[in-house]
Amino acid sequence: MFFLGVNIPDNKIVSIALTSIHGVGRQTGIRLCNQLLIHPQCRLKDLPEDKVTQLSTLLNGMTIETELKKQVADNIGKLVQIGAFKGLRHKAGLPANGGRTSTNAKTAKRMNRSRLSIDN
Amino acid sequence: MFIRRFASAAAPPAATASRTANAGKKSVASGAASKATTASVSEGTTSATSATTTTTTTTIKLPEWTPKFATKDKHNTLFALPQTAAAFAIKNSFLNSTQQLAKTRAKTLFRESTADAVLLRDSWLAFVHAANAELAAPESKNKLVLDARPGAGKSAFLNLAASHFRAFDYIVLHFQNIASWTSGLEPYARAPDSDLFTQSAFTAVVLKQIADVNASVLDKITVKGSYSFGNKPFSGTLSQLLAVGINNEKNAHKVLESFMNELLEFPENRPPVLFSFDQVNALYTNTAYFDEESKPIHANKLALLRPFIQLLTRPTVPKACILAATDQTTTQIKSPFLNHLISQKQQQQHKDASSSTSSSTTTTSASAENLSEFSSFGNALVSKEIAPAIYDPVTFMTDVHPVGVVVHTVPEFQVNEAYALVDGLKRAGKLQVSRVSDEFVQKAVMVTKGNARELLKYCV
Numbered sequence: 315m316f317f318l319g320v321n322i323p324d325n326k327i328v329s330i331a332l333t334s335i336h337g338v339g340r341q342t343g344i345r346l347c348n349q350l351l352i353h354p355q356c357r358l359k360d361l362p363e364d365k366v367t368q369l370s371t372l373l374n375g376m377t378i379e380t381e382l383k384k385q386v387a388d389n390i391g392k393l394v395q396i397g398a399f400k401g402l403r404h405k406a407g408l409p410a411n412g413g414r415t416s417t418n419a420k421t422a423k424r425m426n427r428s429r430l431s432i433d434n
Numbered sequence: 435m436f437i438r439r440f441a442s443a444a445a446p447p448a449a450t451a452s453r454t455a456n457a458g459k460k461s462v463a464s465g466a467a468s469k470a471t472t473a474s475v476s477e478g479t480t481s482a483t484s485a486t487t488t489t490t491t492t493t494i495k496l497p498e499w500t501p502k503f504a505t506k507d508k509h510n511t512l513f514a515l516p517q518t519a520a521a522f523a524i525k526n527s528f529l530n531s532t533q534q535l536a537k538t539r540a541k542t543l544f545r546e547s548t549a550d551a552v553l554l555r556d557s558w559l560a561f562v563h564a565a566n567a568e569l570a571a572p573e574s575k576n577k578l579v580l581d582a583r584p585g586a587g588k589s590a591f592l593n594l595a596a597s598h599f600r601a602f603d604y605i606v607l608h609f610q611n612i613a614s615w616t617s618g619l620e621p622y623a624r625a626p627d628s629d630l631f632t633q634s635a636f637t638a639v640v641l642k643q644i645a646d647v648n649a650s651v652l653d654k655i656t657v658k659g660s661y662s663f664g665n666k667p668f669s670g671t672l673s674q675l676l677a678v679g680i681n682n683e684k685n686a687h688k689v690l691e692s693f694m695n696e697l698l699e700f701p702e703n704r705p706p707v708l709f710s711f712d713q714v715n716a717l718y719t720n721t722a723y724f725d726e727e728s729k730p731i732h733a734n735k736l737a738l739l740r741p742f743i744q745l746l747t748r749p750t751v752p753k754a755c756i757l758a759a760t761d762q763t764t765t766q767i768k769s770p771f772l773n774h775l776i777s778q779k780q781q782q783q784h785k786d787a788s789s790s791t792s793s794s795t796t797t798t799s800a801s802a803e804n805l806s807e808f809s810s811f812g813n814a815l816v817s818k819e820i821a822p823a824i825y826d827p828v829t830f831m832t833d834v835h836p837v838g839v840v841v842h843t844v845p846e847f848q849v850n851e852a853y854a855l856v857d858g859l860k861r862a863g864k865l866q867v868s869r870v871s872d873e874f875v876q877k878a879v880m881v882t883k884g885n886a887r888e889l890l891k892y893c894v
Contacts, residue, residue: 348724351631354618 315358315366318373324359331358332369337378346372390429404430493863496551499594501601504562508554510851512858515550519597521647522608524639526619551864552594553855555587557845562595564842565755569604569706573750575838579714580759581776582844585887588759591844592710595757599708605648605697608710609640609742613767616733618722625687630737631723637686637738638679644693645676651705652676658700661692672696672704687737694741701752709745714758715769717743718828722766732827734834746836770826779841846884849876855886856893867893 315322322331329352332343347354350368352361361369377385393401403410407427409419496514497503503513561578568574580588589610596608620636645652652672661668663678663685672693679689697707711717717739720730733739746756760776761767828834847855853875859865882888 345728348728349726351623351726353621354722354724356621 317370318379320379322358324357326358327354328352328356328358328361329354335373335378337376337382338373386429387431394430494861496858496862499552499597501598503554504559504598506556506559509556509559510854511554512551512854512862513554514862515552515593516597516601518600518647519550519593521643522593522596522610524609524611524614524643526614526636551859551862552590553851553858554594555851557842558591558594561591561842562598564840565595565599565708565757568755569599569708569753573752574755575750576840577746577756577758577836577838579776579779579839579841580757580844581780581841583846583885584761584763585885586844586846587886588761588844589712590886592712592757592759596708596710599706600647603651604705605651605707606710607644607707608647610712612711612716612739613713613761613764615738616716616719616721616723616736617766622723622736624726625737628737630735630740631725631731632687632737634683634686637690638683640738641676641679641686641689641693645673645680649673655704657696658703659692659696661688663688668692690738691741694745697754698745698748698752701754704753707754708757709742709751709754710757711742712759713761713764713767715760715772716767717746718769718772718826718834719767732831734831743834747834749837769828771828774826774829775836775839776841779839780843783841847879847886847889848884849879852879852884852889856889859890865890865893 315324317332317335320335322334324331329340329343329347332338332346333340338346346369347356349372350365352365352369390401390404394405395401400410403422404426407423408415409422410426413419413422496512498516499513500516503511561580564576564578568576568578580591582588592608593610596606600606615633615636620633622631622633624630625632655672657668657670657672657675661675663682668675668678675689675693675696679686679693697704717733720732721736723731723736725731734743745751746758760772853870853872856865856867856875856878857870860867860870878889878892882892
């Protein structure tokens, strides 16, 4: 099933399946299901049409997927623009929160520079 | 000595008299008794006499239970539940999913093959005797609750009791697994006019079960009350009333309330009713459902369960008997309040039994509504912050407290009962045991402390 451009598996429980969307975690998924009174063991394929519509409406009102990535990229870009230390670290692709660089820092070296754009 | 004792266990009176309370009641030697019973008796006798040399490989068909077997001389005999008992099962919509099946099978192992076999025990006869007393009274004041360790046989007691009373053409409302009603498996919605939550589709399934089990009886009872569904007044039989709810899910809850009202307000119009609830603690706990603010919904807020909870709060029920059994294995439906109430009732009954003046079956009424009794024990009133594991908000919900609870304990299996059970299941081909001997059974009972489930697991 396609939700807002994301291919979500049909056989999964709804609250779990929603975590496939970038910006929706376990708790948010559960909260969304409770808000719409979707029973905890409901599978996505068994969701009635009206609930699907309501879910889409709710998700449209949230910041998810591309919008969320853009927001994060903008925040980091702002740090770079104002010349903040964190911005310099992002630009260099090094840990921005005080992590060690003598060893480890693999995630920062892989991710921090790419977070400047939304194409990751 | 053991061989001789077991030889007479399946055949009636002499050895049974020493074990049962009816020491003076030596019934007619049922060697000459009904030929219909010789099938099971002779099989039992044969099995007993060859106890030390169990080499038979042919399977024996268990006799199907009928009420005529509910006698002392048939105790320790294995029966098969009638085929009509299969109608008691209510399947959840999503129970066929692979995950659920795998979990169920992993837990039950051999239970699928032994589920329809039941051993007639003296304690069950006493339980049914108490139920008969309630049904005979114009208004029943007591709710008979079975309590014991997990695996003792509470559900088997209820299943057999339901089949037993159904054979008398009583109306039987037997619900085997109430926990599945509250486990989040069924769609739910908020009722438009109240703060309750409805499960329309599942309520229709429950109505169908009631209709299927009691079809022959409900067809003959005309509805006396005035009900309307969709602005259309209803008139017809109880079967037709249930059909309204089955065919149209939107009316299911209203039909259920009307049906219960019809049973309780017009008792002269119907035969006696048996209400039987397994996993009754699910009625007094939070369900797996949540409201819009992600707060857990209590069972009392489900429109499907509410009529049954209110039934248990009634001081008297006309021309009916209510049976219930607790379930201590499913942690999601753990109810500290109900456990506390049951232990309190057991102490009270023990006290009454030990005193010579009062009868053991009488109970002081309305104690469940008196919070001061709980405060003397203190556990149920402990605050959530101090002891969240035993805190139970139901303690303060006095409008849902059951009234007139009488606790029956399912006793552990004795050696002769265990032998009859294991040997009977082996001969019926339902349990794969290499050899059944006196020493083996005695050791099994000692190791498992007479718990039926552990006993069968030990034997596998």
